[in-house]
Amino acid sequence: MSKQTHSFQAEVAQLLHLVTHSLYSNPEIFVRELVSNASDACDKLRFEALNDSSLYGDQPNLEVRIAFDDKAKTLTITDTGIGMSAQEAIEHLGTIAKSGTKAFMDKLSGDQKTDSQLIGQFGVGFYSGFIVADKISVESRRAGLPASEGVRWTSTGTGDFEVEQITREQRGTSVILHLREDAREFLNGWKLKQLITKYSDHISLPILMEKEEWKDGENDQPGAMVKTGEWEAVNKASALWTRPKKDITDEQYVEFYKAISHDYEAPLTWSHNRVEGNTEYTQLLYIPAKAPFDLYQRDKHAGIKLYVKRVFIMDDAEALMPQYLRFVKGVIDSADLPLNVSRELLQESRDVKLIRDGSVKRVLSMLEDLARHDKHEAAADAEVTDVVSDEDKAKEGKYSQFYAEFGAVLKEGLGEDHANKDRIAKLLRFASTTHDGLSTSLADYKARMKEGQEAIYYITADTLAAAKNSPQLEVFKKKGIEVLLMTDRVDEWALNYVQDFDGTPLQSVAKGAVDLGKLQNEEEKKAAEEAAEAFKPLLAKLKEALKDKAEDVRATSRLVDSPACLVVQDGGMSLQMARLFKQAGQAMPESKPVLEVNPEHPLIKKLDGSVHFHDLAQIVFDQAVLADGGMPEDPAAYVKRVNALLV
Structure with a gap:
C-alpha cells in the first residue's frame, strides 16, 4: 500500500484542536493513557490467544517498553499486544470508535485541570499524546499477519493523517511521540519512572525501561546519565x-x-x-x-x-x-x-x-x-x-x-x-416537612412518629417547592404530622414495591380519602361528617358540572387554607406519574382524578347559589390542577374565565 492521506472525522479534528491548544494544566496524563492502551492491547492478545495460541508467534512475552531519545526529542511506548492492521489503524486512530466525543466536548467546563482529566473517560486517551507532541507516529502489526503487512500512521494533530504499509518484524504497536520543546521534561528517565509508579504501578505486565548509570565527565565536561543497554521493570508487574x-x-x-x-x-x-x-x-x-x-x-x-x-x-x-x-x-x-x-x-x-x-x-x-x-x-x-x-x-x-x-x-x-x-x-434518605435536605431515613421518621400514628406519610412531586406547598399537606402541617417529601422521578415507581417499612405501612397523602385514625379526635370526625352531609346537594351539582374532568367530587378534612385539591383512588397511578408517562410519549389509559373540596373555604361557600356556578366550578378544578403541578387542559379557557370574574 502506497502512502495515503486521510482526513480526520470532524469531531476528532475539533478534539485535536482542543487537546493541542487548551489542555496543558496536567500534561503528564498522556503517560497514564498511553501505557493503559498498551496494557489493554496485551490483554486483548492474551484473550484472543486462548482460542488461537499461534497468535503469539515467536514472541511469547507480553510487555510494555518505554524509551526516549534526548537528541531526537522522541518518546516511544512499545507493546507486544494485539497490534493493528492498516484498516484498523484508519478506523481506530482516525475516528472515534466509541461514540461520545461530542458528549466529551459538551462536558468541558473551562477548568483546565478538570477538562484534561476527562480524556480517558470518553475513550479518547490516544489523543492525549498531542498535549506534549507536535507529531505522533504509530507503527504496528496485528498478531497473525505477516511482517510485510505492518502499518505506519502519522499525524501532526491537524486536519489530516497519513497511512502507509511497512515491514515490521515484531507484533504489537509502537507509539512515537515527537515532543515539543516545552515538553522536554519527559525526556528524563527519573521523571518517567516517577510517573509510571504514580499512574501504572498496578499494571500486571512488566513496564520496561533501559537502565541508566552515572558517568563522570572528562576534560571539564559535565557528567551525565548513560544508558547501559539492559532493560529493567520499573513497576511491580503484579x-x-x-x-x-x-x-x-x-x-x-x-x-x-x-x-x-x-x-x-x-x-x-x-x-x-x-x-x-x-x-x-x-x-x-x-x-x-x-x-x-x-x-x-x-x-x-x-x-x-x-x-x-x-x-x-x-x-x-x-x-x-x-x-x-x-x-x-x-x-x-x-x-x-x-x-x-x-x-x-x-x-x-x-x-x-x-x-x-x-x-x-x-x-x-x-x-x-x-x-x-x-x-x-x-x-x-x-x-x-x-x-x-x-x-x-x-x-x-x-x-x-x-x-x-x-x-x-x-x-x-x-x-x-x-x-x-x-x-x-x-x-x-428523604427531605420532610420538618427536616430539610436528604437527611431523613425511614427509620428516623418512624422513631419520630406521633403517638397513635399508624402510617408513614409521604408525597411525591416534581420539585421540593411543589411538594412543600402542596395543599394536600395542610391538615398534616396543622397537626404537626411529619410527611416525607419525594421529588425523584423514580420515587413513584420504586414505592410500588415497598408497601411497608418494618411493619409500618407507607401511605401517600395524595391517594385515597385522608384517614388520620387516632390522630383525629371524635369531635373533628363528627364535624367532618356533619359538614359532608350538609354539603351533599352542592357536591351533586359539582359532580354534574365536572363530570368530564373528575371521577368524583367529595368533601374533605385534609384542606385548611386551600379551596380544593386533586387526589387519586387508592391503588391508582398518581397524577405526577401519569404526567411523566405522558411526557415520555407513553400511551396512558383514560383516568380521571378525584376533586376534594374544603367546605369551610369562602370560595366553596360562594359556589352555592352563584350565577357563575359553572365557571367557578371549572376554575376551582383548574386551580387544583395547577397546585398539583399540572396544566389545565385548556389554559386559554381558564384565563378567560378568571378575567371575566375579575372584571
Whole structure:
C-alpha cells in the first residue's frame, strides 16, 4: 500500500484542536493513557490467544517498553499486544470508535485541570499524546499477519493523517511521540519512572525501561546519565488486587481506581476481599465520589472488569453487578470460571450468580458503613463511646455526598432486587416537612412518629417547592404530622414495591380519602361528617358540572387554607406519574382524578347559589390542577374565565 492521506472525522479534528491548544494544566496524563492502551492491547492478545495460541508467534512475552531519545526529542511506548492492521489503524486512530466525543466536548467546563482529566473517560486517551507532541507516529502489526503487512500512521494533530504499509518484524504497536520543546521534561528517565509508579504501578505486565548509570565527565565536561543497554521493570508487574492488603497503601488504591475509572477524583470508599467457599474470587470494589455524565443512560454498558486467573476477560461485565449498582467500579478475579467465558455464558453460570450475590452484599455493606458514620449518626455514636477514631472521622458526611449523587439510582433496586429490598430501604434518605435536605431515613421518621400514628406519610412531586406547598399537606402541617417529601422521578415507581417499612405501612397523602385514625379526635370526625352531609346537594351539582374532568367530587378534612385539591383512588397511578408517562410519549389509559373540596373555604361557600356556578366550578378544578403541578387542559379557557370574574 502506497502512502495515503486521510482526513480526520470532524469531531476528532475539533478534539485535536482542543487537546493541542487548551489542555496543558496536567500534561503528564498522556503517560497514564498511553501505557493503559498498551496494557489493554496485551490483554486483548492474551484473550484472543486462548482460542488461537499461534497468535503469539515467536514472541511469547507480553510487555510494555518505554524509551526516549534526548537528541531526537522522541518518546516511544512499545507493546507486544494485539497490534493493528492498516484498516484498523484508519478506523481506530482516525475516528472515534466509541461514540461520545461530542458528549466529551459538551462536558468541558473551562477548568483546565478538570477538562484534561476527562480524556480517558470518553475513550479518547490516544489523543492525549498531542498535549506534549507536535507529531505522533504509530507503527504496528496485528498478531497473525505477516511482517510485510505492518502499518505506519502519522499525524501532526491537524486536519489530516497519513497511512502507509511497512515491514515490521515484531507484533504489537509502537507509539512515537515527537515532543515539543516545552515538553522536554519527559525526556528524563527519573521523571518517567516517577510517573509510571504514580499512574501504572498496578499494571500486571512488566513496564520496561533501559537502565541508566552515572558517568563522570572528562576534560571539564559535565557528567551525565548513560544508558547501559539492559532493560529493567520499573513497576511491580503484579495486579494490585492480588497483593496482600497490608502491602497496599491508600494512595495506591486511589491511583488504581483513577486508572480503571478515568475519574480524576478519589473514590469515597473501597473494599478489597478474597472470598473462599463454593466459589473462589477476589473483589476490589469502589464507590465513586461523583456521578458520571451518562449515569442515567440505562442502555449503556456498565459493570466491573472481569479477570479469570488474572487473565483479563472483559470490561463492563454487567452480569456481575445489577443495574441499580451500575456506578460501582472495580475488578473481580475469579478462580473458578472458564478462561473462554463469554457474555452469554456469564448470564447462565451458577458461579456468576454466587459472585454477583456476594458482590452486591459487599457493596451494600460498604454503603451501610458509610451511613453509620454520617454526620448526625456519627455524632450519636460519639455520645455513647465518647471516642471517635480518625477512620470514623474520615467517613463523616460521605454518605450524604454519595446519596446526593447516586440516591435516585439506588432506589431502582427496590424493584430490581427483591432479596435485598429491605436493606436498600434502610439506606434511602428523604427531605420532610420538618427536616430539610436528604437527611431523613425511614427509620428516623418512624422513631419520630406521633403517638397513635399508624402510617408513614409521604408525597411525591416534581420539585421540593411543589411538594412543600402542596395543599394536600395542610391538615398534616396543622397537626404537626411529619410527611416525607419525594421529588425523584423514580420515587413513584420504586414505592410500588415497598408497601411497608418494618411493619409500618407507607401511605401517600395524595391517594385515597385522608384517614388520620387516632390522630383525629371524635369531635373533628363528627364535624367532618356533619359538614359532608350538609354539603351533599352542592357536591351533586359539582359532580354534574365536572363530570368530564373528575371521577368524583367529595368533601374533605385534609384542606385548611386551600379551596380544593386533586387526589387519586387508592391503588391508582398518581397524577405526577401519569404526567411523566405522558411526557415520555407513553400511551396512558383514560383516568380521571378525584376533586376534594374544603367546605369551610369562602370560595366553596360562594359556589352555592352563584350565577357563575359553572365557571367557578371549572376554575376551582383548574386551580387544583395547577397546585398539583399540572396544566389545565385548556389554559386559554381558564384565563378567560378568571378575567371575566375579575372584571
